[in-house]
Amino acid sequence: MRHLxxxxxxxxxxxxxxxxxDITGTVTQKSSGEPILHAEVAIVELGKxxxxxxxxxxxxxxxxxxxxTLRVSAPEFLTSVQSITVGKQALNMEFRMIxxxxxxxxxxxxxxxxxxxxxxxxxMLDKAEIQKQNYGQDLPFLLNxxxxxxxxxxxxxxxxxxxxxxxxxxxxxxxxxxxxIPLNDAEAHGVFWVDLxxxxxxxxxxxxxxxxxxxxxxxxxxxxxxxxxxxxxxxEPYTEIANSFGSFNTLKNTLSAGTGLINDRFSLDARLxxxxxxxxxxxxxxxxxxxxxxxxxxxxxxxLKLNIFSGKEQTYQAWWGxxxxxxxxxxxxxxxxxxYDNETDNYLQNHYQLHxxxxxxxxxxxxxxxxxxxxxxxxxxxxxDESLSDYGFNDIFLINHSDTITTTDLIRxxxxxxxxxxxxxxxxxxxxxxxxxSAGGSWNQxxxxxxGEIIWAQYSGDLAxxxxxxxxxxxxxDFNSYAKATLDITSSLTAYAxxxxxxxxxxxxxxxxxxxxxxxxxxxxQGSVNYTFFNPKAxxxxxxxxxxxxxxxxxxxxxxxxxxxxxxxxxxxxxxxETLRNLEAGYRIKRDHFSFHANYFLMDYTNQLVLNGELxxxxxxxxxxxxxxxxxxxxxxxxxxxxxxxxxxxxxxLSRNKIKSYDEYLYNYDPFEVEIINYQNTDIxxxxxxxxxxxxxxxxxxxxxxxxxxxxxxxxxxxxxxNDDRALDAFxxxxxxxxxxxxxxxxxxxRIGLLVNNLLNEQYEPNGYTYSYKYGxxxxxxxxxxxxxxxxxxxxxxxxx
Numbered sequence: 001m002r003h004l005x006x007x008x009x010x011x012x013x014x015x016x017x018x019x020x021x022d023i024t025g026t027v028t029q030k031s032s033g034e035p036i037l038h039a040e041v042a043i044v045e046l047g048k049x050x051x052x053x054x055x056x057x058x059x060x061x062x063x064x065x066x067x068x069t070l071r072v073s074a075p076e077f078l079t080s081v082q083s084i085t086v087g088k089q090a091l092n093m094e095f096r097m098i099x100x101x102x103x104x105x106x107x108x109x110x111x112x113x114x115x116x117x118x119x120x121x122x123x124m125l126d127k128a129e130i131q132k133q134n135y136g137q138d139l140p141f142l143l144n145x146x147x148x149x150x151x152x153x154x155x156x157x158x159x160x161x162x163x164x165x166x167x168x169x170x171x172x173x174x175x176x177x178x179x180x181i182p183l184n185d186a187e188a189h190g191v192f193w194v195d196l197x198x199x200x201x202x203x204x205x206x207x208x209x210x211x212x213x214x215x216x217x218x219x220x221x222x223x224x225x226x227x228x229x230x231x232x233x234x235x236e237p238y239t240e241i242a243n244s245f246g247s248f249n250t251l252k253n254t255l256s257a258g259t260g261l262i263n264d265r266f267s268l269d270a271r272l273x274x275x276x277x278x279x280x281x282x283x284x285x286x287x288x289x290x291x292x293x294x295x296x297x298x299x300x301x302x303x304l305k306l307n308i309f310s311g312k313e314q315t316y317q318a319w320w321g322x323x324x325x326x327x328x329x330x331x332x333x334x335x336x337x338x339x340y341d342n343e344t345d346n347y348l349q350n351h352y353q354l355h356x357x358x359x360x361x362x363x364x365x366x367x368x369x370x371x372x373x374x375x376x377x378x379x380x381x382x383x384x385d386e387s388l389s390d391y392g393f394n395d396i397f398l399i400n401h402s403d404t405i406t407t408t409d410l411i412r413x414x415x416x417x418x419x420x421x422x423x424x425x426x427x428x429x430x431x432x433x434x435x436x437x438s439a440g441g442s443w444n445q446x447x448x449x450x451x452g453e454i455i456w457a458q459y460s461g462d463l464a465x466x467x468x469x470x471x472x473x474x475x476x477x478d479f480n481s482y483a484k485a486t487l488d489i490t491s492s493l494t495a496y497a498x499x500x501x502x503x504x505x506x507x508x509x510x511x512x513x514x515x516x517x518x519x520x521x522x523x524x525x526q527g528s529v530n531y532t533f534f535n536p537k538a539x540x541x542x543x544x545x546x547x548x549x550x551x552x553x554x555x556x557x558x559x560x561x562x563x564x565x566x567x568x569x570x571x572x573x574x575x576x577x578e579t580l581r582n583l584e585a586g587y588r589i590k591r592d593h594f595s596f597h598a599n600y601f602l603m604d605y606t607n608q609l610v611l612n613g614e615l616x617x618x619x620x621x622x623x624x625x626x627x628x629x630x631x632x633x634x635x636x637x638x639x640x641x642x643x644x645x646x647x648x649x650x651x652x653x654l655s656r657n658k659i660k661s662y663d664e665y666l667y668n669y670d671p672f673e674v675e676i677i678n679y680q681n682t683d684i685x686x687x688x689x690x691x692x693x694x695x696x697x698x699x700x701x702x703x704x705x706x707x708x709x710x711x712x713x714x715x716x717x718x719x720x721x722x723n724d725d726r727a728l729d730a731f732x733x734x735x736x737x738x739x740x741x742x743x744x745x746x747x748x749x750x751r752i753g754l755l756v757n758n759l760l761n762e763q764y765e766p767n768g769y770t771y772s773y774k775y776g777x778x779x780x781x782x783x784x785x786x787x788x789x790x791x792x793x794x795x796x797x798x799x800x801x
Contacts, residue, residue, distance in 0.1 A: 025093035039074035111426035119539025136252030140164035155284030168687030169223020182218025186446035197288035198273035247792035280789035340382035347377030418448035441481035472517025533558035650694035657687035690714035731764030
C-alpha cells in the first residue's frame with residue numbers, strides 16, 4: 001500500500017505543476033498610456049500579489065484553474081476589481097487605469113449636509129434607489145417612502161402639480177436646494193416641482209433633514225430641508241435611452257449621454273426629457289419638456305463645473321378639486337371644475353449654475369457658486385360675467401339700446417416674470433483629526449414682476465388686447481452667513497455647533513418700487529420690511545461602539561412671512577415673523593444585515609402663521625399669527641434582511657400636533673357680522689398623528705426583484721378646528737414594483753421595470769380645503785378634495801451603452 005501511494009503521489013505532483021499557469025500583463029494610465037509604477041495586482045482568494053515594474057508589467061505565477069477576483073490598485077487611481085476564470089492556458093491582460101479626482105462634486109455641498117456625527121435627523125436616497133422609482137412622476141412621489149412624508153397630486157397620478165408635506169409642514173416651510181443653490185420661490189417660499197420635469201434622471205443623491213436641520217441657503221427650514229445633488233462624475237462614456245409608458249396615456253422619453261473623463265480633466269453630460277400624460281382627473285393633462293447639460297474641468301486640486309438645466313410645462317388646471325358630494329360617484333370623482341379648453345398653466349424656467357472648488361492646502365477646501373434662474377409664464381382663465389370696474393375699466397354705454405354694460409365675459413392671463421440670482425460660498429477645514437470646521441453663506445436677489453392681461457372680452461369698450469389690469473414688482477435681498485464646528489471631545493463623544501445670521505430686505509410696489517403697484521384684486525399695494533435673524537444650533541453625539549450612537553440637539557429657526565401674508569393682511573396689520581425651537585434626540589444602530597433609528601422630536605412654534613377663516617376687505621383669505629403651537633412625536637426607521645433574499649425597510653411616525661389657543665372667524669351673511677369661536681389645544685391642519693411606510697423586497701434572483709410598497713396616513717383635518725366634518729379620512733395605499741437589470745455583452749445595462757400604483761384600488765384623498773360660513777342661525781361648510789387615481793401602472797425600459 002505504501003508503494004502504491006508513493007507511485008500515485010509521484011504521478012499527481014507533476015500533473016498539478018503542469019496544470020498551474022501564469023497571469024501576466026501591464027498596468028498603464030488610460031489617458032497617456034504611461035506605466036503606473038508601484039501599482040499592485042492581487043488575486044484576492046489566494047492572497048497572491050505582484051507589484052508592477054518600471055515597464056508597467058506584472059506576473060502572477062503558479063495559479064491553479066478556477067474563478068478568482070482580480071484587484072488592481074494604485075495610489076491616485078481608481079481601483080479595478082473584476083472576476084477572471086483561469087484555465088489551462090496562460091493569461092495576458094492589459095489594465096488601463098483612470099486617475100482619481102481629488103476635488104469631487106460632493107465637496108461642494110458638504111457644508112450644508114448632515115453626517116453621522118451631526119446631531120440631527122436625516123434620511124438619504126441614493127442614485128440606485130431613485131432610479132428604481134423614477135417612472136416620470138414628480139420628485140415628491142420618489143420621496144413618498146421616507147419617514148413623516150405625505151404626498152399629493154392635483155391630477156391624481158403624480159404628474160403635473162404635486163405637493164409634499166414632511167412632519168405636516170408644506171413646501172413653503174421646507175427648504176430645498178440643488179447643489180446648495182436655493183430652489184424655493186423667494187416670495188411664496190413654495191417649490192413647484194412641475195417646473196423641473198424628470199429632474200430625478202439627473203440626480204446623484206438626495207438628503208432630507210427633518211426639523212430645523214443644519215444651516216443652509218435660502219428659505220428657512222420649518223419642517224424639513226431637501227438637499228439635492230446632481231449627477232457626479234461618470235468616469236466612463238455612456239449613452240442611455242429610458243422610456244416609460246402607462247395609464248392615462250402617460251409617456252416619458254429620456255435620452256442621456258456623457259463623455260466620461262477625457263484626458264483625466266474634462267467631462268460633459270447631457271439629458272433631454274419629454275413627459276406627456278392625460279392625468280387621471282378629467283382634462284388634468286401635462287405636457288412637460290426639459291434638458292440638462294453639465295460640463296466639468298478637473299484640475300489637480302480644483303473643480304470647475306457649469307450646470308444648465310431648464311423645464312417647460314403646460315398643464316391643464318386641476319386646482320379646484322371636487323366638492324364633497326362628488327366623492328362617492330366614480331365618474332364625478334374624476335370631474336374637473338374647469339371647462340374652457342385652454343384653462344392652462346404655462347411656465348418656462350431656466351437655471352444656470354457655475355461652481356468652483358479648490359483645495360489650496362491639505363485639509364482645506366473652498367467653494368464658490370454663481371447662479372441665475374429666470375422664470376416666465378402665465379395661467380389663462382375664462383371668466384364669466386366679470387365686473388368691468390374690477391379690472392379698472394369704464395362701463396360701456398350703448399346709445400342705440402339706451403343701456404349700460406357693467407359686466408362681460410373675458411379671458412385673462414396672470415403673469416409672473418422673475419429673475420433670481422446671486423452666489424453661495426463655503427469652506428471646510430480639518431486641521432486635526434478630531435475637529436472639522438465649516439463656514440459659508442450666500443447673497444441672493446429676487447426681482448419679480450406680477451401682472452395680468454385681458455386677451456379677449458365679449459364687450460371690449462376702451463379695452464385693448466394685452467391691456468394690463470394689474471401690475472406690480474417685488475425686490476428681495478437675502479443674505480446669510482454661518483459657521484459650524486464638529487469636535488471630537490473624546491474618542492466616543494462629539495460636540496456640534498452651528499451659528500447662522502440671516503438678513504432679509506423685501507419691498508413691493510410699482511415697476512420702479514417708488515410708488516404703489518396694483519394687485520390682482522385691484523388694490524393699491526406698497527410696502528417694505530427688513531429682518532435680521534439669528535439661528536443657533538448645537539448638539540452632541542455619543543458613540544456607543546463602532547456601529548451605534550446616541551445624539552441630541554437643540555436648534556432655533558426664524559422665518560419671515562410670505563408675500564401673501566403682507567399683501568392680504570388687513571389694513572393696519574403687519575404679520576409677525578415665526579420662530580421655531582426644535583429639539584431632536586435619537587438612537588442609531590447599524591449592523592451588517594440590520595439597522596434601526598429611533599428619534600424623538602419637539603418643534604415648538606411662536607407666532608406660527610395659520611389660516612383661520614378671516615377675510616380681508618376684498619374677500620381674500622388671511623393668515624393670522626397664533627402665539628403658541630407645537631409638534632412632538634417619535635420616528636422609527638428599521639431596515640433588516642429577514643432571509644437571504646427578503647429585505648424589509650419600514651418607518652413609523654407617531655405625533656401630536658397642536659395649537660394651544662386658536663380663534664376661528666365665522667362670517668354670518670344675514671345679518672353681516674363676524675363670529676369668533678375660540679378653540680383650546682386644537683389639531684394643526686394636515687398633520688396626521690400616524691404616518692407609516694414600508695417596502696418588502698424579495699430577490700427572485702440576483703438582478704430581478706419584486707417589491708411591495710405600503711403607505712398608511714392617519715386622519716387629517718382641513719382646518720385648525722379639529723372638526724370631524726372638515727377632515728381627510730385615513731388611507732392605506734399599496735404599490736407593487738418589479739425591477740430587472742440585465743448585463744448583455746452588447747450593452748452596459750438593460751433595466752426593465754413595472755410599477756403598479758394603488759394595487760388594491762384604495763379610494764383616498766390626501767389633500768383638500770374647506771370654507772365655513774353662517775346664514776342666519778345655520779352654519780354651512782363646503783369641503784373640497786383632491787382624489788387620487790385608483791389602480792394604475794407605469795412600465796419602463798432603459799438601455800445603457
